[in-house]
Amino acid sequence: MNYAQFTALLLLLPLASFTVLGIWGRKYIRQASGIIGTTVLLVITALSLYAAYSYFLVDGQTNGTYQPIIALQLPWLQFGYQQLSIDMGILLDPISVMMLVVISVVSLMVHIFSLGYMKDEERYSTYFAFLSLFTFSMLGLVISVNIFQIYMFWELVGVSSYLLIGFFFTKPSAVAASKKAFIVTRFADLGFLIGILILGIQCGTLDFMSIIERLTNPQSEAYIGMTSTGFLGLSSLTWALILVFMGGAGKSAMFPLHIWLPDAMEGPTPVSALIHAATMVVAGVYLVARLFPVFQLDEIAQNIVAWTGATSALFAAIIATTQTDIKRVLAYSTMSQIGYMMFALGVSGYGGEAGLGFTASMFHLFTHAFFKSLLFLGAGAVIHYAHSNDMLHMGGLRKYMPVTHATFLLACLAIAGVPPLSGFFSKEEILLAAWQGNKAIYFIALGTAGLTAFYMFRLYFMIFWQRDKHYHSDHGEAPFSMKLPLLVLGALTVGTGFIPFAQWVSSDGKPFETALHLDFSAAPIAMVVAGIGLAYSFYRKENDKPARLSAALGSLYRSAYNKFYIDELYLFVTHKIIFRFIGRPAAWADRNLVDGTVNGLATSTENAAGAIKGWQSGKVQHYALYFFGGVLVLAFLFIYLWK
Amino acid sequence: MVSISHILLLSTALFFIGMYGLFTRRNMIAMLMSIELILNSININFVAFNKYLWPGRLDGIFFTIFIITIAAAEAAIAIAIIINLYRSQLSIDAEDATELKY
Numbered sequence: 001m002n003y004a005q006f007t008a009l010l011l012l013l014p015l016a017s018f019t020v021l022g023i024w025g026r027k028y029i030r031q032a033s034g035i036i037g038t039t040v041l042l043v044i045t046a047l048s049l050y051a052a053y054s055y056f057l058v059d060g061q062t063n064g065t066y067q068p069i070i071a072l073q074l075p076w077l078q079f080g081y082q083q084l085s086i087d088m089g090i091l092l093d094p095i096s097v098m099m100l101v102v103i104s105v106v107s108l109m110v111h112i113f114s115l116g117y118m119k120d121e122e123r124y125s126t127y128f129a130f131l132s133l134f135t136f137s138m139l140g141l142v143i144s145v146n147i148f149q150i151y152m153f154w155e156l157v158g159v160s161s162y163l164l165i166g167f168f169f170t171k172p173s174a175v176a177a178s179k180k181a182f183i184v185t186r187f188a189d190l191g192f193l194i195g196i197l198i199l200g201i202q203c204g205t206l207d208f209m210s211i212i213e214r215l216t217n218p219q220s221e222a223y224i225g226m227t228s229t230g231f232l233g234l235s236s237l238t239w240a241l242i243l244v245f246m247g248g249a250g251k252s253a254m255f256p257l258h259i260w261l262p263d264a265m266e267g268p269t270p271v272s273a274l275i276h277a278a279t280m281v282v283a284g285v286y287l288v289a290r291l292f293p294v295f296q297l298d299e300i301a302q303n304i305v306a307w308t309g310a311t312s313a314l315f316a317a318i319i320a321t322t323q324t325d326i327k328r329v330l331a332y333s334t335m336s337q338i339g340y341m342m343f344a345l346g347v348s349g350y351g352g353e354a355g356l357g358f359t360a361s362m363f364h365l366f367t368h369a370f371f372k373s374l375l376f377l378g379a380g381a382v383i384h385y386a387h388s389n390d391m392l393h394m395g396g397l398r399k400y401m402p403v404t405h406a407t408f409l410l411a412c413l414a415i416a417g418v419p420p421l422s423g424f425f426s427k428e429e430i431l432l433a434a435w436q437g438n439k440a441i442y443f444i445a446l447g448t449a450g451l452t453a454f455y456m457f458r459l460y461f462m463i464f465w466q467r468d469k470h471y472h473s474d475h476g477e478a479p480f481s482m483k484l485p486l487l488v489l490g491a492l493t494v495g496t497g498f499i500p501f502a503q504w505v506s507s508d509g510k511p512f513e514t515a516l517h518l519d520f521s522a523a524p525i526a527m528v529v530a531g532i533g534l535a536y537s538f539y540r541k542e543n544d545k546p547a548r549l550s551a552a553l554g555s556l557y558r559s560a561y562n563k564f565y566i567d568e569l570y571l572f573v574t575h576k577i578i579f580r581f582i583g584r585p586a587a588w589a590d591r592n593l594v595d596g597t598v599n600g601l602a603t604s605t606e607n608a609a610g611a612i613k614g615w616q617s618g619k620v621q622h623y624a625l626y627f628f629g630g631v632l633v634l635a636f637l638f639i640y641l642w643k
Numbered sequence: 644m645v646s647i648s649h650i651l652l653l654s655t656a657l658f659f660i661g662m663y664g665l666f667t668r669r670n671m672i673a674m675l676m677s678i679e680l681i682l683n684s685i686n687i688n689f690v691a692f693n694k695y696l697w698p699g700r701l702d703g704i705f706f707t708i709f710i711i712t713i714a715a716a717e718a719a720i721a722i723a724i725i726i727n728l729y730r731s732q733l734s735i736d737a738e739d740a741t742e743l744k745y
Binding site: 618 | 662665666667669674737738740741
């Protein structure tokens, strides 16, 4: 089958669905809009699975290596004479095909879940239109052939995320959160854009394949140019990669650009499951993976990736242990897991067994997408039932919500890394890669694994065990449309761990074998058991142990509870420093210098006009007199002066 | 014998009478008539120069006829303007038409 045709459909279908639902949804097809959106997603999922089947199993491999396939390439912008051409196209390679599957499956589940969850919303069809827009942008992002194309879709996912976070725009907190998400990621994208420009100028192309090809060849003009020029002691290659990574860090909520993610939970819960857990937030990881052959050339940039990831993983896990809003705990846990993926890329080598970190990162991305969206959808079902986000208002829900309880428990076990669930395998690979690459990061990751188990089971016990609270719910657990995605994702959570991932996705496209090392697994499993045990003793029944522990930890607990005051720090920097020392003088200059020039021109024109307007007296005779005078003067000139 | 200077004196006198009328009268019909006087003084000049300086040619006479035609058209338009002005201002005094003044 022709790749160009059906991969183009992957983009055209959600775009069409967005247009139709966006234009006619509200007035004419309100009731059908959910079904339309979901049907389109069903087709897309089928196409993605077919793409994965035909790429991985039929014709992706040449001589035992997975080669990228350019399914479609159209010249779009051409600058100068054969100097720089920006093409739009579709690139299929192991990671983009893997992402296609992740995005379409999770998006389909979220669509089905939303059929029940958003049923009574006023802007039901708008919601599905936005979901289609997001799906379109995200699919476009992963199949980009060109760093500029990825940037465009990057901004499009930012916009759809903004629209969906601010979906309940009558709530001031949702509006603030959507603005915050947009501004923080835009700020990060500024770095990304500068990085793109540096790469584009030095390599003379924006095409991923050509950039990688030129920069991985040490004799090439581009490589020599990028490593020999520098700024502030770092070569321009390092700068470009750091700046590109800055964009990725903003999108993936890496410390210190993570502040938007917890607030983004103001959006509808299925949206958090889709955008802020499984797909958009891993775009940063995807970007680094896409340029991985270049990143692994540059030790400084790769160390920055590794340490940002490790810091974020630990930092977010500590905060997650103190939060009481379900979705915020999950948001910090997402940030922590993305930290894992990042540092796995950061410690990875290139090619064969050394590229284990790359495979592990992509594997964790893959499994995490399923169990984290399951957690979010489960949280959505809980919120739907309990009408609250705060887990202090919950307890004993296992009796009322058996399906949610079972699937949520599965996902908690998976994220904690309990064998044989999917999270165990991927996290194990990451830890192994960290052990081989960087011991310090390994120990951070090990500690984080224990913390992960602790905060996830704290969440689990507080929601589903403990004492019953009073629920005034007039409906049962959830409609079928909300249970089905939980069950499907639950099955995926169990099953995806057994996929021979290294056979398909590796840093250089060559399959390799991974094996479990039981002696190596002992330490992480011990950490996980300790974390779960601690959570059990603290939160299985209400007791005063958590309060005593938090009192004992004192200021450490308080600062973690207040998210280490990062938000306050940002407010201080923006309001007190940037606004006061840059904003105010700029406003003064704008008001007095810029406006002053324009106003001054207008005023002097007006004054001059006032002085001579008497000449236009409105008396015809005056005009005739001026005319006659003018003729006399001209006659004089012609007669006496014009020789 | 009538020399060219007699005729030029006549036309100059006529020109300045017209000019005086144009500058002093406020009645627009009177102003129009003054303009006709100015045009006619020019016609006299053309005819005189043609007759005394280039008797064998007809250019001056052609110009005279041309100017008479234009003057007729101009009078028609001007009177139409004056009628419209009268309808809106109930006056044909040039000083009353001040609507487009600054």
